[in-house]
Amino acid sequence: MTVGIGDDAAVVEPQRGTLDVLTTDTLVEGVHFDQAFVSPADLGHKTLAVNLSDLAAMGAAPRVALLSLVLPDAMTANALDALVEGMLALAEQHGVALVGGNITRSTGPLVLGVTAVGSVRRRRVLTRSGGRAGDELWVSGALGAGAAGLACLQRDPPAAPASDTELTDCVEWYRRPAPRVRIGMLLGRNRTARAAVDLSDGLGDGLRQLTAASGVGATVDGSTIPIAPGAHRWFEHNGVDPLEAALAGGDDYELLVAVPRTHRRRFAAIRKLTRGVPFTRIGELTKAPELVLRTTSGNRPIPVGYEHFKQA
Amino acid sequence: MTVGIGDDAAVVEPQRGTLDVLTTDTLVEGVHFDQAFVSPADLGHKTLAVNLSDLAAMGAAPRVALLSLVLPDAMTANALDALVEGMLALAEQHGVALVGGNITRSTGPLVLGVTAVGSVRRRRVLTRSGGRAGDELWVSGALGAGAAGLACLQRDPPAAPASDTELTDCVEWYRRPAPRVRIGMLLGRNRTARAAVDLSDGLGDGLRQLTAASGVGATVDGSTIPIAPGAHRWFEHNGVDPLEAALAGGDDYELLVAVPRTHRRRFAAIRKLTRGVPFTRIGELTKAPELVLRTTSGNRPIPVGYEHFKQA
Numbered sequence A, B: 001m002t003v004g005i006g007d008d009a010a011v012v013e014p015q016r017g018t019l020d021v022l023t024t025d026t027l028v029e030g031v032h033f034d035q036a037f038v039s040p041a042d043l044g045h046k047t048l049a050v051n052l053s054d055l056a057a058m059g060a061a062p063r064v065a066l067l068s069l070v071l072p073d074a075m076t077a078n079a080l081d082a083l084v085e086g087m088l089a090l091a092e093q094h095g096v097a098l099v100g101g102n103i104t105r106s107t108g109p110l111v112l113g114v115t116a117v118g119s120v121r122r123r124r125v126l127t128r129s130g131g132r133a134g135d136e137l138w139v140s141g142a143l144g145a146g147a148a149g150l151a152c153l154q155r156d157p158p159a160a161p162a163s164d165t166e167l168t169d170c171v172e173w174y175r176r177p178a179p180r181v182r183i184g185m186l187l188g189r190n191r192t193a194r195a196a197v198d199l200s201d202g203l204g205d206g207l208r209q210l211t212a213a214s215g216v217g218a219t220v221d222g223s224t225i226p227i228a229p230g231a232h233r234w235f236e237h238n239g240v241d242p243l244e245a246a247l248a249g250g251d252d253y254e255l256l257v258a259v260p261r262t263h264r265r266r267f268a269a270i271r272k273l274t275r276g277v278p279f280t281r282i283g284e285l286t287k288a289p290e291l292v293l294r295t296t297s298g299n300r301p302i303p304v305g306y307e308h309f310k311q312a
Helices: A040-056 A077-093 A145-153 A165-175 A181-191 A203-214 A229-237 A242-248 A261-271 B040-056 B077-093 B145-153 B165-175 B181-191 B203-214 B229-237 B242-248 B261-271
Strands: A010-012 A018-028 A061-072 A097-106 A111-121 A136-140 A195-198 A217-221 A255-259 A279-286 A291-295 A298-301 B010-012 B018-028 B061-072 B097-106 B111-121 B136-140 B195-198 B217-221 B255-259 B279-286 B291-295 B298-301
Touching: A010 A061, A010 A097, A018 A040, A018 B061, A018 B097, A018 B111, A040 A061, A040 A077, A040 A111, A040 A165, A040 A181, A040 A195, A061 A077, A061 A181, A061 B018, A061 B111, A077 A097, A097 B018, A111 A181, A111 B018, A111 B061, A111 B111, A136 A261, A145 A165, A145 A229, A145 A242, A165 A229, A181 A255, A181 A261, A195 A203, A203 A217, A203 A242, A203 A255, A203 A291, A229 A242, A242 A291, A255 A261, B010 B061, B010 B097, B018 B040, B040 B061, B040 B077, B040 B111, B040 B165, B040 B181, B040 B195, B061 B077, B061 B181, B077 B097, B111 B181, B136 B261, B145 B165, B145 B229, B145 B242, B165 B229, B181 B255, B181 B261, B195 B203, B203 B217, B203 B242, B203 B255, B203 B291, B229 B242, B242 B291, B255 B261
Parallel strands: A061 A097, A217 A291, B061 B097, B217 B291
Antiparallel strands: A010 B018, A018 A111, A018 B010, A061 A111, A136 A255, A136 A279, A195 A255, A217 A279, A291 A298, B018 B111, B061 B111, B136 B255, B136 B279, B195 B255, B217 B279, B291 B298
């Protein structure tokens, strides 16, 4: 950074030979979160995480972030400190410099905005549109944790039973998701993945986005979709089909990628570098434009979108 | 632009040999504007203008912008269209591409955020901190128009008398300020100006920022401060000292620059290229750290900040 916070704008030296990647995402109290069960530090973490997840899906290395805070009068200085510290802790973890920002008063809800800027070499950009029929579809991590964690917190009392550590993990994931930054960068190397999208709005939405941008369809084998064990139990216990929930639930921040069959060995090598984050093959891209879910009870269309679990 | 709206993030090619300049600013309904007298198209214009003004104060050429819209349910599709069109019209005027954005629902006020990214050659960056004792202080345009325009609109009925075209100009300036993008870029050439700040929060605030960052003081000759004629009359008519109002009033978006005496000829040459925007010499930077205003009734301290005219 050449000029930072305190001038009219921040000045940053671009990384030689790379492209700038830019994304902005905003979280609004009462729409995206409820302060009753998400702490200011969680919010700081999450607002940045959501943006870093977008950069990860482009294969970009995050570099700098700008913060926009719209604060209700009721917000205390302590809460603000905690929020900024929660964000800075995640920023540090990923080598991101907070170079600018803007704080203003709100006459209504707390509104948190981040713009994150990363860099990527031209030949390593992961777009949504690069998928081709025949490519294998893989997802990182496990799905449903964000949705189950949120559903837990919307209960009274807002918590998972302490005895169920797997469900507690889901709540923690909802509060502090880990953006797959390193994995996104690895997948861009040697063009191992041909297309990628993050699952902030659920697997169903991610499949729709990737296939629409690539001009293809997809077939997904329901039995292979990895569902977080705590989430799986929670959904079953509450009479929700875990598969539907994992497809529709948002807040997962995993990556869905399309890998050409010819890159299988490259991809296998990368899967050894993910520091314990598993990848699961869930299906493939097809020439036919439909989104088909194969289940033991037959084929059905894939539910799309995450409105299902969105807060009122 | 390599990848635009519709992917996880936008991908932009940096301009060879330049630095990235980044700024973010957010306007909040009820804090920064009142929809009773500012149209959606004005708001779109103004939100971008505020950010371009920050880039101008760095000597940067604006390139791309990202938009964050937090919309109340009551906002109509027509209003949203008008807002985006107002922004795009200004963007086009300055060759700015809108490469990304984020739209979400608000449970409260309308919140408009823009992150603007520009580029500048390393030796042309205008910071706030480059001023030295002895440098001349100059301001672009005329001051007070934003404050007088706003004060007019806060009356009932919210308008300037149509017969007073100079006051109508002030209202128009409040609604649709013209960021001094081209002038900022000219001033960065050959390092003609040594420091710059935009006057979004008033001349008093700008003087404080520039002198504090440069580690100097300033003496300003009150009789030389250029005040928009319509604003001058409005203030006098309403029993407000025009000088105080011009110092304290925000929403001016003019530039305050420090020019070394040795660069006088360079600066004179640049003043011929501003397409009719005047520059006025108002004082100089001093070794003594005070901010002194010379008036016919003696010296006094310079009022700082724009809280004065801020909406409740």
